[in-house]
Amino acid sequence: MQRIITAIICFSLLSPMVWAQHGTPASTSTSIKAFEKATYPAPQLLPGEDKHLSNLRQLTFGGENAEAYWSPDGKEIIFQSTQPPFSCDQVFTMPADGSAEPKLVSTGKGRCTCSYFIPKSDRLLYASTHEASADCPTPPPRGKEYTWMLYPGYDIFSANRDGSDPVNLTKQTGYDAEAIVSENGQVVIFTSLRDGDVDIYRMNLDGSNVQRLTDRKGYDGGPWWSPNGRKIVWRAEYPQNAADSARWDSLLVQNIVRPRKLELWIMNADGSEKRQLTNLSGSTFAPVWMRDNRHILFVSNLDDPSGRNFELYQIDTKNPDKTERITIFD
Numbered sequence: 415m416q417r418i419i420t421a422i423i424c425f426s427l428l429s430p431m432v433w434a435q436h437g438t439p440a441s442t443s444t445s446i447k448a449f450e451k452a453t454y455p456a457p458q459l460l461p462g463e464d465k466h467l468s469n470l471r472q473l474t475f476g477g478e479n480a481e482a483y484w485s486p487d488g489k490e491i492i493f494q495s496t497q498p499p500f501s502c503d504q505v506f507t508m509p510a511d512g513s514a515e516p517k518l519v520s521t522g523k524g525r526c527t528c529s530y531f532i533p534k535s536d537r538l539l540y541a542s543t544h545e546a547s548a549d550c551p552t553p554p555p556r557g558k559e560y561t562w563m564l565y566p567g568y569d570i571f572s573a574n575r576d577g578s579d580p581v582n583l584t585k586q587t588g589y590d591a592e593a594i595v596s597e598n599g600q601v602v603i604f605t606s607l608r609d610g611d612v613d614i615y616r617m618n619l620d621g622s623n624v625q626r627l628t629d630r631k632g633y634d635g636g637p638w639w640s641p642n643g644r645k646i647v648w649r650a651e652y653p654q655n656a657a658d659s660a661r662w663d664s665l666l667v668q669n670i671v672r673p674r675k676l677e678l679w680i681m682n683a684d685g686s687e688k689r690q691l692t693n694l695s696g697s698t699f700a701p702v703w704m705r706d707n708r709h710i711l712f713v714s715n716l717d718d719p720s721g722r723n724f725e726l727y728q729i730d731t732k733n734p735d736k737t738e739r740i741t742i743f744d
Contacts, residue, residue: 431675450736460742471514478503481595484510485531490540492519492529495671502550505529505540519577523548524567528592532619534599536575540714543567545582556671560697564607572619572641583621589669590674592635595619596643603627603646605635612671614648616683627685632662634679640703644683647691647701647710649676673697675709678712679732691734696721708732711740 457470473482477497484491491510494503502525506516520526524544531538542550546567550617554561568591575581584590586608593604603616609626614637617624628634639646651673652658665672678691678701692698696716703710708731713726717739728742 443598450490450530452675462742463740471512473508474516475587480527483530486533491532492531494526494529494539494540502553503527505538505542505577506539517576519573519575520544521577521580525550527564527568528594530594532572532599533597535619537572538575539572539593539595541568541569541570541593543569545569550733559672559674559686561670561672564612564671566669568609570604570621582663583617585621592637594638596639597641603637603639605637611666614646625685627681628688631659633673634678635671636700638702639683640707642707643708645680645703646683647678647680647703649698649701650679653674678710678729689693692729692737694737699724704728 415462424498444589452627454472454475457472457528459467459470460725473491474493474495477495477540479493480503482491482493487698489510490507492505493516494518495506500522504518505520505524505526507516507519519538520529520540520542523542524542524547526540526542529538529540531574543565546565548571551565551567552565554563564586568589569582569584569586570590570593571580571582581648583602584606586606589605589607590603591603595602600619602619603614605612607613608615608707611629611631612633612635613626613628614634615624615626618674627646628648628650630650630652632650633650634650637646637648674697676697676699677693678698679688680691694714694716696714698714698720699718701710701712709728710731711726711728713724714727715721716727717723725742725744728738728740730736
């Protein structure tokens, strides 16, 4: 049995398919002061969730916390958080059992996203805008539709586990983020705007040998390695007609993504044999391979007509019609 992490909640996964484990700091002692845990009720699994989940525990208290990933040994997690004194996301690590306060491992400047422990290494990976500006970039426009920004200042950095010695791996004007490393610790896949559209790339761990893996007009992002390093899953939305294309172009010049229907796709590690995996009624996010190299866990709003409620699901890549809901929370 192993565990999965959502934004602020830790689960154990009961299914036999096991979940994939997964800048000098402003101050080496900087940490988030947790809010009083006693003010938060103990989280409970809801009816139907106990088929796959157990041991539900809350790990963070207060603020905005997201994109939590395991260290290779399962003893730590790394995640992004906005809490005082920071006004936009920085990267923190903490013990996986929540026994100690999170520690800052990014620079404390700019905005950060998409952090990850590098396998077979004592370093970590994250994207940050701190070299472009020490200030937080302008937040995305607010509206009824979900929107996020492709900040041109984002570059991908590696750093020591304590946040020291941040090294810019991309050194490129334009968005570079959403990076993870293969389990052999050698190859990074990431999302970039460097060729004028949002596509997926791979590169060596030192930033060399950059190769473009997708080239279709539209959004390609959130790539994730299979444990054996042979496959990549990602989320995509492609214009279906002239109106869609014009809408995409108008948003892209503003560095904005406003998805309507994201689907999951898979391809070989070299970008060959691309195929669409899902054809659902909503938007799908955060696909992650399970340890069997066959099943994928993902997030979708497919069961909510309003499009606001997202749940966890799993899909069988050899039988894509078999999609099972994991969480049940309105």
